[in-house]
Amino acid sequence: MSIRRFRNTLALAALLAAASDAGAQQLSEHQLVDTLGQVASVAPAVDVAMLTQELAANPGKGIAGLPHWSQLATLPQFFVEINFENNSVAIEPESYRTIGLIADALHHPLLRQYKFLVVGHTNATGDAKHNLDLSARRAEAIAEALSTTFSVEPTRLFSVGVGSEMPVDSANPKAADNRRVQLLNIGLVK
Incomplete structure:
Protein backbone atom coordinates (compact mmCIF):
# COMPACT_ATOMS: atom_id res chain seq x y z
CA MET A 1 0.00 0.00 0.00
CA SER A 2 1.38 3.43 -0.79
CA ILE A 3 0.25 7.00 -0.41
CA ARG A 4 1.48 10.19 -1.93
CA ARG A 5 0.62 13.07 0.38
CA PHE A 6 0.05 16.62 -0.75
CA ARG A 7 -0.55 19.94 0.96
CA ASN A 8 -2.12 22.83 -0.91
CA THR A 9 -0.29 23.16 -4.20
CA LEU A 10 -0.19 26.26 -6.32
CA ALA A 11 -0.40 24.75 -9.77
CA LEU A 12 -1.08 21.51 -11.56
CA ALA A 13 2.56 21.29 -12.64
CA ALA A 14 3.71 21.51 -9.03
CA LEU A 15 1.19 18.85 -8.06
CA LEU A 16 2.44 16.45 -10.71
CA ALA A 17 6.10 17.14 -9.89
CA ALA A 18 5.42 16.46 -6.21
CA ALA A 19 3.58 13.26 -7.09
CA SER A 20 6.44 11.92 -9.17
CA ASP A 21 9.04 12.76 -6.50
CA ALA A 22 7.04 11.64 -3.45
CA GLY A 23 8.18 8.54 -1.63
CA ALA A 24 5.82 5.75 -0.74
CA GLN A 25 4.59 5.79 2.86
CA GLN A 26 2.49 3.48 4.98
CA LEU A 27 -1.08 4.69 4.80
CA SER A 28 -2.72 5.71 8.08
CA GLU A 29 -5.99 7.35 9.09
CA HIS A 30 -4.01 10.11 10.84
CA GLN A 31 -2.14 10.97 7.61
CA LEU A 32 -5.39 11.09 5.67
CA VAL A 33 -7.15 13.32 8.20
CA ASP A 34 -4.11 15.59 8.42
CA THR A 35 -3.78 15.89 4.64
CA LEU A 36 -7.47 16.28 3.80
CA GLY A 37 -8.14 18.59 6.75
CA GLN A 38 -5.81 21.31 5.41
CA VAL A 39 -8.70 23.40 4.14
CA ALA A 40 -8.47 27.16 4.12
CA SER A 41 -11.48 28.82 5.68
CA VAL A 42 -12.15 30.53 2.36
CA ALA A 43 -11.53 27.50 0.16
CA PRO A 44 -13.59 27.78 -3.01
CA ALA A 45 -16.49 25.41 -3.36
CA VAL A 46 -16.02 23.20 -6.38
CA ASP A 47 -18.96 22.80 -8.70
CA VAL A 48 -18.69 19.08 -9.50
CA ALA A 49 -21.66 19.20 -11.87
CA MET A 50 -19.91 21.92 -13.87
CA LEU A 51 -16.65 19.95 -13.90
CA THR A 52 -18.50 16.86 -15.16
CA GLN A 53 -20.26 18.91 -17.86
CA GLU A 54 -16.94 20.40 -18.96
CA LEU A 55 -15.41 16.93 -19.25
CA ALA A 56 -18.36 15.64 -21.29
CA ALA A 57 -18.45 18.69 -23.55
CA ASN A 58 -14.71 18.67 -24.25
CA PRO A 59 -13.68 15.10 -24.98
CA GLY A 60 -10.01 14.90 -25.77
CA LYS A 61 -9.30 18.47 -24.65
CA GLY A 62 -7.65 17.25 -21.49
CA ILE A 63 -8.81 17.91 -17.98
CA ALA A 64 -5.81 20.14 -17.22
CA GLY A 65 -7.16 22.63 -19.78
CA LEU A 66 -10.60 22.88 -18.21
CA PRO A 67 -11.32 25.95 -16.07
CA HIS A 68 -12.48 24.06 -12.98
CA TRP A 69 -9.45 21.73 -12.89
CA SER A 70 -7.06 24.53 -11.94
CA GLN A 71 -9.31 25.10 -8.93
CA LEU A 72 -9.02 21.42 -7.96
CA ALA A 73 -5.21 21.43 -8.15
CA THR A 74 -5.06 23.82 -5.18
CA LEU A 75 -7.22 21.73 -2.83
CA PRO A 76 -6.09 19.30 -0.11
CA GLN A 77 -5.61 15.91 -1.74
CA PHE A 78 -3.66 12.70 -1.93
CA PHE A 79 -3.06 9.87 -4.36
CA VAL A 80 -3.41 6.28 -3.29
CA GLU A 81 -2.91 3.02 -5.12
CA ILE A 82 -6.05 0.90 -5.43
CA ASN A 83 -5.68 -2.33 -7.36
CA PHE A 84 -8.35 -3.44 -9.83
CA GLU A 85 -8.65 -6.57 -11.89
CA ASN A 86 -7.16 -6.05 -15.34
CA ASN A 87 -9.33 -3.83 -17.55
CA SER A 88 -12.11 -4.01 -14.96
CA VAL A 89 -13.82 -2.06 -12.20
CA ALA A 90 -13.61 -5.05 -9.83
CA ILE A 91 -11.53 -3.94 -6.84
CA GLU A 92 -8.87 -6.43 -5.76
CA PRO A 93 -9.57 -7.77 -2.24
CA GLU A 94 -6.26 -6.50 -0.82
CA SER A 95 -7.28 -2.92 -1.66
CA TYR A 96 -10.31 -3.01 0.64
CA ARG A 97 -8.01 -2.34 3.62
CA THR A 98 -6.92 0.91 1.94
CA ILE A 99 -10.51 1.85 1.16
CA GLY A 100 -11.43 1.09 4.77
CA LEU A 101 -8.71 3.43 6.03
CA ILE A 102 -10.00 6.14 3.70
CA ALA A 103 -13.51 5.55 5.06
CA ASP A 104 -12.24 5.77 8.66
CA ALA A 105 -10.68 9.13 7.82
CA LEU A 106 -13.88 10.38 6.15
CA HIS A 107 -15.82 9.42 9.28
CA HIS A 108 -13.39 11.40 11.48
CA PRO A 109 -15.08 14.38 13.23
CA LEU A 110 -12.70 16.84 11.52
CA LEU A 111 -13.73 15.63 8.04
CA ARG A 112 -17.42 14.79 8.48
CA GLN A 113 -18.45 18.26 7.33
CA TYR A 114 -16.71 17.98 3.95
CA LYS A 115 -17.44 16.44 0.58
CA PHE A 116 -14.85 14.68 -1.55
CA LEU A 117 -14.06 14.10 -5.20
CA VAL A 118 -12.68 10.70 -6.19
CA VAL A 119 -10.60 11.01 -9.38
CA GLY A 120 -9.65 7.89 -11.32
CA HIS A 121 -6.43 7.74 -13.36
CA THR A 122 -5.22 5.05 -15.79
CA ASN A 123 -1.99 4.37 -17.59
CA ALA A 124 -1.82 4.64 -21.39
CA THR A 125 -2.13 0.97 -22.34
CA GLY A 126 -5.54 1.40 -23.98
CA ASP A 127 -6.96 4.02 -26.31
CA ALA A 128 -7.84 7.43 -24.85
CA LYS A 129 -11.63 6.99 -24.96
CA HIS A 130 -11.46 3.56 -23.30
CA ASN A 131 -9.08 4.86 -20.60
CA LEU A 132 -11.32 7.83 -19.86
CA ASP A 133 -14.36 5.55 -19.49
CA LEU A 134 -12.46 2.99 -17.39
CA SER A 135 -11.07 5.66 -15.06
CA ALA A 136 -14.55 7.14 -14.54
CA ARG A 137 -16.04 3.72 -13.78
CA ARG A 138 -13.21 2.92 -11.37
CA ALA A 139 -13.63 6.23 -9.54
CA GLU A 140 -17.34 5.46 -9.25
CA ALA A 141 -16.53 1.96 -7.93
CA ILE A 142 -14.40 3.50 -5.17
CA ALA A 143 -17.14 6.00 -4.26
CA GLU A 144 -19.69 3.17 -4.24
CA ALA A 145 -17.49 0.98 -2.02
CA LEU A 146 -17.02 3.88 0.40
CA SER A 147 -20.76 4.50 0.60
CA THR A 148 -22.11 0.95 0.58
CA THR A 149 -19.46 -1.12 2.31
CA PHE A 150 -18.12 1.58 4.66
CA SER A 151 -21.23 3.75 5.19
CA VAL A 152 -19.81 7.06 4.03
CA GLU A 153 -22.78 9.26 3.18
CA PRO A 154 -23.08 9.10 -0.64
CA THR A 155 -24.03 12.78 -0.86
CA ARG A 156 -20.47 13.57 0.32
CA LEU A 157 -18.85 11.66 -2.55
CA PHE A 158 -18.45 12.59 -6.20
CA SER A 159 -16.42 10.82 -8.84
CA SER A 170 5.25 11.04 -17.95
CA ALA A 171 8.43 9.44 -19.32
CA ASN A 172 6.68 6.06 -19.19
CA PRO A 173 2.93 6.59 -19.79
CA LYS A 174 2.26 2.83 -19.61
CA ALA A 175 3.82 2.53 -16.12
CA ALA A 176 1.71 1.01 -13.35
CA ASP A 177 2.32 4.12 -11.17
CA ASN A 178 0.03 6.04 -13.51
CA ARG A 179 -2.93 3.87 -12.41
CA ARG A 180 -4.11 5.52 -9.22
CA VAL A 181 -6.96 7.16 -7.35
CA GLN A 182 -6.90 10.75 -6.19
CA LEU A 183 -9.10 12.03 -3.36
CA LEU A 184 -9.74 15.75 -2.99
CA ASN A 185 -11.51 17.71 -0.27
CA ILE A 186 -13.87 19.91 -2.33
CA GLY A 187 -15.51 21.90 0.43
CA LEU A 188 -18.23 21.95 2.98
CA VAL A 189 -21.37 19.87 2.71
CA LYS A 190 -24.28 22.22 2.21
Whole structure:
Protein backbone atom coordinates (compact mmCIF):
# COMPACT_ATOMS: atom_id res chain seq x y z
CA MET A 1 0.00 0.00 0.00
CA SER A 2 1.38 3.43 -0.79
CA ILE A 3 0.25 7.00 -0.41
CA ARG A 4 1.48 10.19 -1.93
CA ARG A 5 0.62 13.07 0.38
CA PHE A 6 0.05 16.62 -0.75
CA ARG A 7 -0.55 19.94 0.96
CA ASN A 8 -2.12 22.83 -0.91
CA THR A 9 -0.29 23.16 -4.20
CA LEU A 10 -0.19 26.26 -6.32
CA ALA A 11 -0.40 24.75 -9.77
CA LEU A 12 -1.08 21.51 -11.56
CA ALA A 13 2.56 21.29 -12.64
CA ALA A 14 3.71 21.51 -9.03
CA LEU A 15 1.19 18.85 -8.06
CA LEU A 16 2.44 16.45 -10.71
CA ALA A 17 6.10 17.14 -9.89
CA ALA A 18 5.42 16.46 -6.21
CA ALA A 19 3.58 13.26 -7.09
CA SER A 20 6.44 11.92 -9.17
CA ASP A 21 9.04 12.76 -6.50
CA ALA A 22 7.04 11.64 -3.45
CA GLY A 23 8.18 8.54 -1.63
CA ALA A 24 5.82 5.75 -0.74
CA GLN A 25 4.59 5.79 2.86
CA GLN A 26 2.49 3.48 4.98
CA LEU A 27 -1.08 4.69 4.80
CA SER A 28 -2.72 5.71 8.08
CA GLU A 29 -5.99 7.35 9.09
CA HIS A 30 -4.01 10.11 10.84
CA GLN A 31 -2.14 10.97 7.61
CA LEU A 32 -5.39 11.09 5.67
CA VAL A 33 -7.15 13.32 8.20
CA ASP A 34 -4.11 15.59 8.42
CA THR A 35 -3.78 15.89 4.64
CA LEU A 36 -7.47 16.28 3.80
CA GLY A 37 -8.14 18.59 6.75
CA GLN A 38 -5.81 21.31 5.41
CA VAL A 39 -8.70 23.40 4.14
CA ALA A 40 -8.47 27.16 4.12
CA SER A 41 -11.48 28.82 5.68
CA VAL A 42 -12.15 30.53 2.36
CA ALA A 43 -11.53 27.50 0.16
CA PRO A 44 -13.59 27.78 -3.01
CA ALA A 45 -16.49 25.41 -3.36
CA VAL A 46 -16.02 23.20 -6.38
CA ASP A 47 -18.96 22.80 -8.70
CA VAL A 48 -18.69 19.08 -9.50
CA ALA A 49 -21.66 19.20 -11.87
CA MET A 50 -19.91 21.92 -13.87
CA LEU A 51 -16.65 19.95 -13.90
CA THR A 52 -18.50 16.86 -15.16
CA GLN A 53 -20.26 18.91 -17.86
CA GLU A 54 -16.94 20.40 -18.96
CA LEU A 55 -15.41 16.93 -19.25
CA ALA A 56 -18.36 15.64 -21.29
CA ALA A 57 -18.45 18.69 -23.55
CA ASN A 58 -14.71 18.67 -24.25
CA PRO A 59 -13.68 15.10 -24.98
CA GLY A 60 -10.01 14.90 -25.77
CA LYS A 61 -9.30 18.47 -24.65
CA GLY A 62 -7.65 17.25 -21.49
CA ILE A 63 -8.81 17.91 -17.98
CA ALA A 64 -5.81 20.14 -17.22
CA GLY A 65 -7.16 22.63 -19.78
CA LEU A 66 -10.60 22.88 -18.21
CA PRO A 67 -11.32 25.95 -16.07
CA HIS A 68 -12.48 24.06 -12.98
CA TRP A 69 -9.45 21.73 -12.89
CA SER A 70 -7.06 24.53 -11.94
CA GLN A 71 -9.31 25.10 -8.93
CA LEU A 72 -9.02 21.42 -7.96
CA ALA A 73 -5.21 21.43 -8.15
CA THR A 74 -5.06 23.82 -5.18
CA LEU A 75 -7.22 21.73 -2.83
CA PRO A 76 -6.09 19.30 -0.11
CA GLN A 77 -5.61 15.91 -1.74
CA PHE A 78 -3.66 12.70 -1.93
CA PHE A 79 -3.06 9.87 -4.36
CA VAL A 80 -3.41 6.28 -3.29
CA GLU A 81 -2.91 3.02 -5.12
CA ILE A 82 -6.05 0.90 -5.43
CA ASN A 83 -5.68 -2.33 -7.36
CA PHE A 84 -8.35 -3.44 -9.83
CA GLU A 85 -8.65 -6.57 -11.89
CA ASN A 86 -7.16 -6.05 -15.34
CA ASN A 87 -9.33 -3.83 -17.55
CA SER A 88 -12.11 -4.01 -14.96
CA VAL A 89 -13.82 -2.06 -12.20
CA ALA A 90 -13.61 -5.05 -9.83
CA ILE A 91 -11.53 -3.94 -6.84
CA GLU A 92 -8.87 -6.43 -5.76
CA PRO A 93 -9.57 -7.77 -2.24
CA GLU A 94 -6.26 -6.50 -0.82
CA SER A 95 -7.28 -2.92 -1.66
CA TYR A 96 -10.31 -3.01 0.64
CA ARG A 97 -8.01 -2.34 3.62
CA THR A 98 -6.92 0.91 1.94
CA ILE A 99 -10.51 1.85 1.16
CA GLY A 100 -11.43 1.09 4.77
CA LEU A 101 -8.71 3.43 6.03
CA ILE A 102 -10.00 6.14 3.70
CA ALA A 103 -13.51 5.55 5.06
CA ASP A 104 -12.24 5.77 8.66
CA ALA A 105 -10.68 9.13 7.82
CA LEU A 106 -13.88 10.38 6.15
CA HIS A 107 -15.82 9.42 9.28
CA HIS A 108 -13.39 11.40 11.48
CA PRO A 109 -15.08 14.38 13.23
CA LEU A 110 -12.70 16.84 11.52
CA LEU A 111 -13.73 15.63 8.04
CA ARG A 112 -17.42 14.79 8.48
CA GLN A 113 -18.45 18.26 7.33
CA TYR A 114 -16.71 17.98 3.95
CA LYS A 115 -17.44 16.44 0.58
CA PHE A 116 -14.85 14.68 -1.55
CA LEU A 117 -14.06 14.10 -5.20
CA VAL A 118 -12.68 10.70 -6.19
CA VAL A 119 -10.60 11.01 -9.38
CA GLY A 120 -9.65 7.89 -11.32
CA HIS A 121 -6.43 7.74 -13.36
CA THR A 122 -5.22 5.05 -15.79
CA ASN A 123 -1.99 4.37 -17.59
CA ALA A 124 -1.82 4.64 -21.39
CA THR A 125 -2.13 0.97 -22.34
CA GLY A 126 -5.54 1.40 -23.98
CA ASP A 127 -6.96 4.02 -26.31
CA ALA A 128 -7.84 7.43 -24.85
CA LYS A 129 -11.63 6.99 -24.96
CA HIS A 130 -11.46 3.56 -23.30
CA ASN A 131 -9.08 4.86 -20.60
CA LEU A 132 -11.32 7.83 -19.86
CA ASP A 133 -14.36 5.55 -19.49
CA LEU A 134 -12.46 2.99 -17.39
CA SER A 135 -11.07 5.66 -15.06
CA ALA A 136 -14.55 7.14 -14.54
CA ARG A 137 -16.04 3.72 -13.78
CA ARG A 138 -13.21 2.92 -11.37
CA ALA A 139 -13.63 6.23 -9.54
CA GLU A 140 -17.34 5.46 -9.25
CA ALA A 141 -16.53 1.96 -7.93
CA ILE A 142 -14.40 3.50 -5.17
CA ALA A 143 -17.14 6.00 -4.26
CA GLU A 144 -19.69 3.17 -4.24
CA ALA A 145 -17.49 0.98 -2.02
CA LEU A 146 -17.02 3.88 0.40
CA SER A 147 -20.76 4.50 0.60
CA THR A 148 -22.11 0.95 0.58
CA THR A 149 -19.46 -1.12 2.31
CA PHE A 150 -18.12 1.58 4.66
CA SER A 151 -21.23 3.75 5.19
CA VAL A 152 -19.81 7.06 4.03
CA GLU A 153 -22.78 9.26 3.18
CA PRO A 154 -23.08 9.10 -0.64
CA THR A 155 -24.03 12.78 -0.86
CA ARG A 156 -20.47 13.57 0.32
CA LEU A 157 -18.85 11.66 -2.55
CA PHE A 158 -18.45 12.59 -6.20
CA SER A 159 -16.42 10.82 -8.84
CA VAL A 160 -14.78 11.63 -12.14
CA GLY A 161 -12.28 9.90 -14.41
CA VAL A 162 -9.45 11.57 -16.29
CA GLY A 163 -8.06 8.57 -18.15
CA SER A 164 -4.36 8.65 -18.90
CA GLU A 165 -4.15 12.43 -19.32
CA MET A 166 -2.16 13.13 -16.15
CA PRO A 167 0.56 10.49 -15.77
CA VAL A 168 2.75 10.60 -12.68
CA ASP A 169 5.52 9.02 -14.74
CA SER A 170 5.25 11.04 -17.95
CA ALA A 171 8.43 9.44 -19.32
CA ASN A 172 6.68 6.06 -19.19
CA PRO A 173 2.93 6.59 -19.79
CA LYS A 174 2.26 2.83 -19.61
CA ALA A 175 3.82 2.53 -16.12
CA ALA A 176 1.71 1.01 -13.35
CA ASP A 177 2.32 4.12 -11.17
CA ASN A 178 0.03 6.04 -13.51
CA ARG A 179 -2.93 3.87 -12.41
CA ARG A 180 -4.11 5.52 -9.22
CA VAL A 181 -6.96 7.16 -7.35
CA GLN A 182 -6.90 10.75 -6.19
CA LEU A 183 -9.10 12.03 -3.36
CA LEU A 184 -9.74 15.75 -2.99
CA ASN A 185 -11.51 17.71 -0.27
CA ILE A 186 -13.87 19.91 -2.33
CA GLY A 187 -15.51 21.90 0.43
CA LEU A 188 -18.23 21.95 2.98
CA VAL A 189 -21.37 19.87 2.71
CA LYS A 190 -24.28 22.22 2.21
